[in-house]
Amino acid sequence: MFxxxxxxxxxxxxxxxxxxxxxxxxxxxxxYSIFTQGLNLGLDFTGGTLVEVGYKEAAKLENIRKVLKENxxxxxxxxxxxxxxxxxxxxxxxxxxxxxxxxxxxxxxxxAENKDVDMRRVEYVGPQIGKELVEKGGLAIxxxxxxxxxxxxxxxxxxxxxxxxxxxxxxxVITVGLFSVLQLEFDLTVLAAILAVIGYSLNDTIVVFxxxxxxxxxxxxxxxxxxxxxxxxxxxxxxxxxxxxxxLVLIVLFFVGGQLIHGxxxxxxxxxxxxxxxxxYIASASALALGISKADLMPVQKEGAEQQEQL
Amino acid sequence: xxxxPTWKYLLIASVIxxxxxxxxxxLFGEDPSVQISPAYARDMKINEQVQDRVEAKLxxxxxxxxxxxxxxxxxxxxxxxxxxxxxxxxxxxxxLSEYVVAQNLAPATPDWLRSLGGQxxxxxxxxxxxxxxxxxxxxxxxxxQDEETYIAELRSRFREKKLRYKGIHRVVDGNGxxxxxxxxxxxAAEAKKFIEKQYNDLNVQAxxxxxxxxxxxxxxxxxxxxxxxxxxxxxxxxxxxxxxSEPIIQRQGEDRIVVQLPGVQDTARAKEILGATxxxxxxxxxxxxDEFGSRLYKRRNGExxxxxxxxxxxxxxxxxxxxxxxxxxxxxxxxxxLNSEGGKRMLQTTRKNVGKPMAVVFIExxxxxxxxxxxxxxxxxxxxEVINVATIQEEFGNNFQITGLTSREANNLxxxxxxxxxxxxxxxxxxxxxxxxxxxxxxxxxxLSIVLGFLSVMLFMWMRYKNFGMVANxxxxxxxxxxIALLSLLQATLTLPGMAGIVLTLGMAVDANVLIxxxxxxxxxxxxxxxxxxxxxxEKAFHTIFDxxxxxxxxxxxxxxxxxxxxxxxxxxxxxxxxxxxFTAIMLTRGVINYFYGGRNLTKLPV
Numbered sequence: 003m004f005x006x007x008x009x010x011x012x013x014x015x016x017x018x019x020x021x022x023x024x025x026x027x028x029x030x031x032x033x034y035s036i037f038t039q040g041l042n043l044g045l046d047f048t049g050g051t052l053v054e055v056g057y058k059e060a061a062k063l064e065n066i067r068k069v070l071k072e073n074x075x076x077x078x079x080x081x082x083x084x085x086x087x088x089x090x091x092x093x094x095x096x097x098x099x100x101x102x103x104x105x106x107x108x109x110x111x112x113x114a115e116n117k118d119v120d121m122r123r124v125e126y127v128g129p130q131i132g133k134e135l136v137e138k139g140g141l142a143i144x145x146x147x148x149x150x151x152x153x154x155x156x157x158x159x160x161x162x163x164x165x166x167x168x169x170x171x172x173x174x175v176i177t178v179g180l181f182s183v184l185q186l187e188f189d190l191t192v193l194a195a196i197l198a199v200i201g202y203s204l205n206d207t208i209v210v211f212x213x214x215x216x217x218x219x220x221x222x223x224x225x226x227x228x229x230x231x232x233x234x235x236x237x238x239x240x241x242x243x244x245x246x247x248x249x250l251v252l253i254v255l256f257f258v259g260g261q262l263i264h265g266x267x268x269x270x271x272x273x274x275x276x277x278x279x280x281x282x283y284i285a286s287a288s289a290l291a292l293g294i295s296k297a298d299l300m301p302v303q304k305e306g307a308e309q310q311e312q313l
Numbered sequence: 314x315x316x317x318p319t320w321k322y323l324l325i326a327s328v329i330x331x332x333x334x335x336x337x338x339x340l341f342g343e344d345p346s347v348q349i350s351p352a353y354a355r356d357m358k359i360n361e362q363v364q365d366r367v368e369a370k371l372x373x374x375x376x377x378x379x380x381x382x383x384x385x386x387x388x389x390x391x392x393x394x395x396x397x398x399x400x401x402x403x404x405x406x407x408x409l410s411e412y413v414v415a416q417n418l419a420p421a422t423p424d425w426l427r428s429l430g431g432q433x434x435x436x437x438x439x440x441x442x443x444x445x446x447x448x449x450x451x452x453x454x455x456x457x458q459d460e461e462t463y464i465a466e467l468r469s470r471f472r473e474k475k476l477r478y479k480g481i482h483r484v485v486d487g488n489g490x491x492x493x494x495x496x497x498x499x500x501a502a503e504a505k506k507f508i509e510k511q512y513n514d515l516n517v518q519a520x521x522x523x524x525x526x527x528x529x530x531x532x533x534x535x536x537x538x539x540x541x542x543x544x545x546x547x548x549x550x551x552x553x554x555x556x557x558s559e560p561i562i563q564r565q566g567e568d569r570i571v572v573q574l575p576g577v578q579d580t581a582r583a584k585e586i587l588g589a590t591x592x593x594x595x596x597x598x599x600x601x602x603d604e605f606g607s608r609l610y611k612r613r614n615g616e617x618x619x620x621x622x623x624x625x626x627x628x629x630x631x632x633x634x635x636x637x638x639x640x641x642x643x644x645x646x647x648x649x650x651l652n653s654e655g656g657k658r659m660l661q662t663t664r665k666n667v668g669k670p671m672a673v674v675f676i677e678x679x680x681x682x683x684x685x686x687x688x689x690x691x692x693x694x695x696x697x698e699v700i701n702v703a704t705i706q707e708e709f710g711n712n713f714q715i716t717g718l719t720s721r722e723a724n725n726l727x728x729x730x731x732x733x734x735x736x737x738x739x740x741x742x743x744x745x746x747x748x749x750x751x752x753x754x755x756x757x758x759x760x761l762s763i764v765l766g767f768l769s770v771m772l773f774m775w776m777r778y779k780n781f782g783m784v785a786n787x788x789x790x791x792x793x794x795x796x797i798a799l800l801s802l803l804q805a806t807l808t809l810p811g812m813a814g815i816v817l818t819l820g821m822a823v824d825a826n827v828l829i830x831x832x833x834x835x836x837x838x839x840x841x842x843x844x845x846x847x848x849x850x851x852e853k854a855f856h857t858i859f860d861x862x863x864x865x866x867x868x869x870x871x872x873x874x875x876x877x878x879x880x881x882x883x884x885x886x887x888x889x890x891x892x893x894x895x896f897t898a899i900m901l902t903r904g905v906i907n908y909f910y911g912g913r914n915l916t917k918l919p920v
Contacts, residue, residue, distance in 0.1 A: 056750065103584060120750060123745075128743060130449075142872065142875035198868060202821065206861075208864060209857055249820075251820035252816075259762045
């Protein structure tokens, strides 16, 4: 089933124009969708009330909708959540009364209709909290990118750092784009997943960069493109293995982890795939486009030389 | 080549052993139990008498318990099943009404493990069920109320000092403040001097006939601090009423309070209680002869006290209270500051009653809304308790102190005096309630994901790297054990996303081993000997692993600083998992490989 060693000689860099075109297309679609359709933001960001209830048997959504409408909650959205017994009811902006919270009103209405209803979850997010989270979430992504840029610039050459950031922005935009195109619910856990994707994708990129740096010194006679190709091919075994193990656990999480973290596992799974692709193509190709060459790595050469002596 | 000194093997083995020990408490499950603890800010101890009362009561109704543990903070009675627990809870709640009696699921950690400090992980609300409220304190109203108190006070002080003013009012627009106008320039100047001397928390701006007073930056800050602290104190008092075993009431940011009540399902009732209003009353003790003008009250310990019906001062007339040391006797005391109205009434009363006892009554109003046949029925109940009786030593007005207390009592009394009412109104801006069934399901799904994720990665690693793969799997298993041990020791909150973080760590932690093993294969393919390939593989992969992990760590730390509850849980497990994986994937696997393959003459490697 497996080759003993992924001893490939794939000309990745030679096909970089194709991959660049593909990436630009994906990013364009993502950005277009984000601006036209927007995101299906979850309660965490929009504010509102959410009630999840469980029934003993399959729930009759029509009945629930009807009683809610009769009781003045015509705008409530009612849908199954995970199983046919579980029902999720969302209410957007509705006047919240201090003495009698909306969630209690909803539960009472449902209990009157069917006694066998079990409260599973209630969430209320005030409008000010939602706004804050949008702001804080955006800032968290920005700060993360910035901190990483500084770290990579410090550890590598700035062109590598820019390449890595290009890959990260690429991954973030396309993952958010997926949520926009498919109108999947974008909540706090998805945001957390995207930050984790940033960490993961960068991890991948750095491993490849490390090898490129090493090979620039080792394979002095070869041109930049060749060095990059060799490096990527050498690391391909590792890249594939790690992506597969990570993807495996995420698939498990998607199927077993429950409805609450579906969005989370989708974002991570997709992000890992995109991240793997970007660390192969986008990061290296960007560094190359910025004109990275052996000469830029002269200060690092010393470190590489030392390592060679050790051998 | 490739041999560790014995101490290194021992170090690795003992780290694993200790971690396994501290991960162990998570395997023992929980006992249904009833927890009895002192009500907040009341001077009660959980002593032998309490235990005796509990034991006697349970014996009386013939309920058997499996164990009973007592420490100064709580008494924990464990039962064999939840039915017995519920029965015992109902009875004990009635019998020990002055304590907080709560149903609880106590960790069934064996004693020997507990004595080593072992305890299971702390589960978040999304796993154990319960209510989370985020409350916003309305600071503007708090400041406005302060200004009004000052206006009342200034009015009477001006009168006292014969400083005739024309008008005094709150400035409604802009930054607020107080405007005092005079008809005489000299009086205005004198008043300015007076205020500057007496009130260092006020800024005074003079403009001919008028003075504009505003709180100094420091006073504003202090007032805000006080408002939020007092609200927290009030909330703590009220949570007592709910009988929650481990409530969390914490300040968040400048003007917010988080309330977490594990196990509470009835949010409507929780909201009612948290929003309840309480107050205080000062009354004289009744003599034996005024039968008609008196009423019977109860003290904290149940002892009856007869108080006069005539009210001296109420809680809303209390401006401030604090614990202090009496200047004359050097003993602890509680200072109380009343507003002008209250001060006047207090002066009148104390003038006539020197040497007589006065009582402080704590009154709590509760609103309970019930629905019977769809009709709303509101029950308002009132609880009254005498919290302190003290003898009047001399006449006093606005400022007085209550002595004859221990320093603890003085602190508590001051707290209760302040906690009588919410300093500033609050609004619930976020609520998250998780039902018990969902919490349980979340745990089950989380666990299943961890087990299945683990097995699939193990299988995959074994298929690709054979024996070396199994070494990586051993490292992975150790990683989970260490992670669980750390989470248990740190008592970091484990949430559902936190469990997802563990699963993700499983997938990512093998990366280090993949890097090392691929490098070893590469070196072998380059014609190196097996031993030197192992050596180079580990040496050269280290920098890459370190670099790569640091970046994920950066993302995790950012996530931690930004995230709320459940998300923080994810950030914690992810970052801990990364750090521990560095140890297991590098040191531990190296140790195992050195032990089995090091120093031998190998012709090929099972990698």
